[in-house]
Amino acid sequence: MIGFEILQKSVDFIEAHLLDNITYVDVAKQVNMSPYEFHRTFRFISGITPSAYIRNRRLSLAGQELMYTDIKVTDLAMKYWFDSVDGFTKAFSRFHGITPGAVKAGSKSLAMYNPLSIRVTMEGATPIKYKMTELGTVNFLVIPRSFSVDIIEDDSDESISDFWGECIQSKKLDLLKTFRAKNDNRVFGLCSELKEDSTSFVYALAVIVPDDFDFTKAPEGFTKWQVEKSRYVIFDCYGKDGNCISKAWEIYFQNFLPQSGLQTKESPDFEIYFDDGDPDLMCELWIPVKKEV
Numbered sequence: 563m564i565g566f567e568i569l570q571k572s573v574d575f576i577e578a579h580l581l582d583n584i585t586y587v588d589v590a591k592q593v594n595m596s597p598y599e600f601h602r603t604f605r606f607i608s609g610i611t612p613s614a615y616i617r618n619r620r621l622s623l624a625g626q627e628l629m630y631t632d633i634k635v636t637d638l639a640m641k642y643w644f645d646s647v648d649g650f651t652k653a654f655s656r657f658h659g660i661t662p663g664a665v666k667a668g669s670k671s672l673a674m675y676n677p678l679s680i681r682v683t684m685e686g687a688t689p690i691k692y693k694m695t696e697l698g699t700v701n702f703l704v705i706p707r708s709f710s711v712d713i714i715e716d717d718s719d720e721s722i723s724d725f726w727g728e729c730i731q732s733k734k735l736d737l738l739k740t741f742r743a744k745n746d747n748r749v750f751g752l753c754s755e756l757k758e759d760s761t762s763f764v765y766a767l768a769v770i771v772p773d774d775f776d777f778t779k780a781p782e783g784f785t786k787w788q789v790e791k792s793r794y795v796i797f798d799c800y801g802k803d804g805n806c807i808s809k810a811w812e813i814y815f816q817n818f819l820p821q822s823g824l825q826t827k828e829s830p831d832f833e834i835y836f837d838d839g840d841p842d843l844m845c846e847l848w849i850p851v852k853k854e855v
Contacts, residue, residue, distance in 0.1 A: 566820055568593050569607050580620055583643050586612035596755060598763060599826055601799060606815040608678055621673035622656040628665045629672060635662045666782045690817050693796040703741050704766035704787040705734055711761055722765055729767055742769045747837040752787060755828045792829050792850040799844045810847045824851040
């Protein structure tokens with residue numbers, strides 16, 4: 563299922579169930595994707611996270627009900643699945659720029675958030691620069707850490723960047739590099755696939771070790787991570803911060819995937835960072851793919 567088909571099916575499901583107790587995890591199940599992969603697909607195609615979309619649609623409908631009916635604020639909060647009246651009031655005020663009480667008192671100033679509409683437009687052709695490769699089964703030596711899936715809903719979260727910083731500060735990254743095969747100048751950032759109903763995922767700093775490496779002698783906190791054979795699409799990420807990686811994901815979902823006849827494979831994706839080389843290249847983004855079924 564290509565990106566725009568996923569978006570349309572998910573929007574249709576959300577619109578049909580706005581009054582039900584659903585989250586983006588429930589929507590992900592409807593399009594047969596892991597919550598993590600669905601979140602990324604929805605966000606990069608639509609420009610908004612699925613949770614924010616659900617919240618905005620509910621608040622938009624709640625504003626109309628408050629204006630045109632006699633429903634109580636308490637009942638409205640319950641109807642649209644807010645945890646408390648206070649939480650509903652704060653969210654309503656941020657979204658509409660006015661309190662529910664002011665609307666009850668007669669104010670007619672509200673915000674409207676309409677359902678997402680999928681439109682295909684003709685634009686000037688822009689080449690998409692990418693590479694394709696197949697990588698055999700690889701054994702990595704990794705420094706792993708588990709992260710809550712909640713961070714994918716927070717655009718300001720810097721947990722993974724902080725993890726890199728900790729490993730640099732503690733010299734663990736330098737130690738990890740010493741186990742690389744000769745003449746290998748790469749460090750990998752591995753991100754595990756997120757299975758259905760998972761509450762966490764694993765991100766790891768990693769290197770490829772020689773074939774005869776004895777993992778039983780790895781330092782404490784270092785472990786083996788085997789990534790199975792897979793086909794990858796590769797994008798070069800040019801920039802000075804993580805925005806270039808986000809841009810590469812956006813190109814993948816919006817421009818590459820719909821035309822490729824491929825779909826994302828449930829396997830770890832990763833970034834590759836080089837000790838030397840092109841100074842403007844932050845990393846390469848490797849995304850596992852398979853033939854669309």
